Structures are given as structure tokens and as C-alpha cells.
Amino acid sequence: MKFAIALEGGASRTLFSCGVLDVLLEEEIEADYIIGVSAGIAFGTSYASKQKGRNLELARKYMADRRYMGARHMFRPKNRSYYNLDFVFDEIPNKYVPFDFEEYKKFKGNVVAGVTNMETGKAEYIEIPRGDKTSTALRASCALPLMFKPIKIGGKYYVDGGVADPIPYKKALDDGCDKVIVILTREEDYVKKPEPTQRLVDIAYARYPQLCKTIKERHENYERQREELKRLEKEGKVFVIYPKDTKGFKRTETDPKLLEGIYNQGIEVMRERIEELKEFLNK
Secondary structure, three states, X not given: OOEEEEEOOOXXXXXXXXXXXXXXXHOOOOOOEEEEEOHHXXXXXXXXXXXXXXXXXXXXXXXXXXXXXXXXHHHOOOXXXXXXXXXXXXXXXXXXXXXXXXXXXXXOOEEEEEEEEOOOOOEEEEXXXXXXXXXXXXXXXXXXXXXXXXXXXXXXXXXXXXXXXXXXXXXXXXXXXXXXXXXXXXXXXXXXXXXXXXXXXXXXXXXXXXXXXXXXXXXXHHHHHHHHHHHXXXXXXXXXXXXXOOOOOOOOOOOHHHHHHHHHHHHHHHHHHHHHHHHHHHO
């Protein structure tokens, strides 16, 4: 059997997923395939490098740091993003909270980042290079429209993978995985609403009509995916993990206590369901 972990994005809310993944590391549950979008895959790589607690350390020490994120960074010509890209994707993993590239190279499975092609508005998938210390694929997967500058890879421009494929479980199934653990960052009863900044999107990306269309339809695509996950769960193909409560928790949350709280919620939810998960994997 080949099984995957599929990770939704959600910026700071993804600390919930980090708690879930750390329990999987505790239990020595190692996936054959990891796929995610946005912060889901950015944090998910620490699971592949077996660094339990690394993402929590990062959140505690640096997410409230002025160097990490803030509107001021959008006005810096070389950055033009809400997040300080070089600090987040270069200095932190290579200096402040070191990412274990050697252990990551030992991971035998696939680690895939979902991205959205600006020209076509469609999802594409990039195998994350084991030695890329500038995290180009992760930058592209996290490049949320209006908050990030697009990232150029191979002559094409990309934005956040969650735009075209919010929950990338289907790619894992298409690539031959028998079962998928899907980690979401919104409650089970969450209903996604239309993009509130659509008018700004249409103006800012007028040269990319297909991207604008994809963003406009994103909430409908997301709801279809959530409905399909319920069906696939009944068929025994996916195991879906939801947070219990994210109310009042901002996408750009920086409060260390709140970040640790949602991380601990991930720990709690996964420990409560660990035997159920093991049964799912062993069937």
C-alpha cells in the first residue's frame, strides 16, 4: 500500500497541521507521498525531515518578529510581499531554525508543492528539490494573490497553489496512492464564501483573465472538494482531519500564545483519533 498526506494551506492556521504532523512523527507513521499547497507544504517539509517541534519553535520565535511579516514589506521594491520572503524562506531555514537538508534527502517518498499558473489559471505540481536552499517552489506555492509578488520558475509566473487546487488530495490519488490522510485547517462545518477582494483581483491581474476566473470560482471548487472528500471517506480512500475551532484566529496571526494553542489543538485532535487512523491505514 502507498499512502499520502495532503495538506491544505491557511497561513498561520497551518500550525494546526503542524501539531497533527508531529503526532505522526511520534507514532513513526511515515507517508510515501506528501503534497500540499501554500503554508501547508511550507510547514509540511519539516515532517519529511523528521524535525518534530521545528515549526512550533519557528512560530514562537519569529512569527511576531517584524522581520517575518507585515504591510511594510510590500513597499520594499525587491520584496513586494506581505511576508519578508528572504527572511522566511532563506534566513530562517538556513540560519535561525535550521532545516535538516541531509535528513530531508533521506526521505524516500515524493514531496510535492501545488502552484497556480498565472497564464492558464490551472494547477501545476512541482517536486520540491532536495537541495534547494532558497525554497523557490515553496515561495511559489505560498504566493497568495495581492499579498505576494508572483514567482517565476522556468519562464512562467506562479501564485499560491491553493488558488487552483485548495485541497490537493486528487493529485495524490492520481499518482497512485491508495489512501490519503487529508489535513484541513478549517472546521468540518466551514463554508467558504466568495472572494471579498475580487474587484481588486480583477484590476491587479487584468492581464491574466484565466487566473481571475479561477479566483472567482475558488469558493465553489473548494466546496466541491469538501463534498467529494466526504464521499471518499465513506469509501475508505481518505481520512480527513479537521480542527475543532479556528474562530477568532486570523490568517496572519502572530500572537505566540494563540499560535501554540492551535498547534496544541492539532496534537489533541490527532491523539484522539490515532487508533482510528492506524485502523484506516491497516485495512
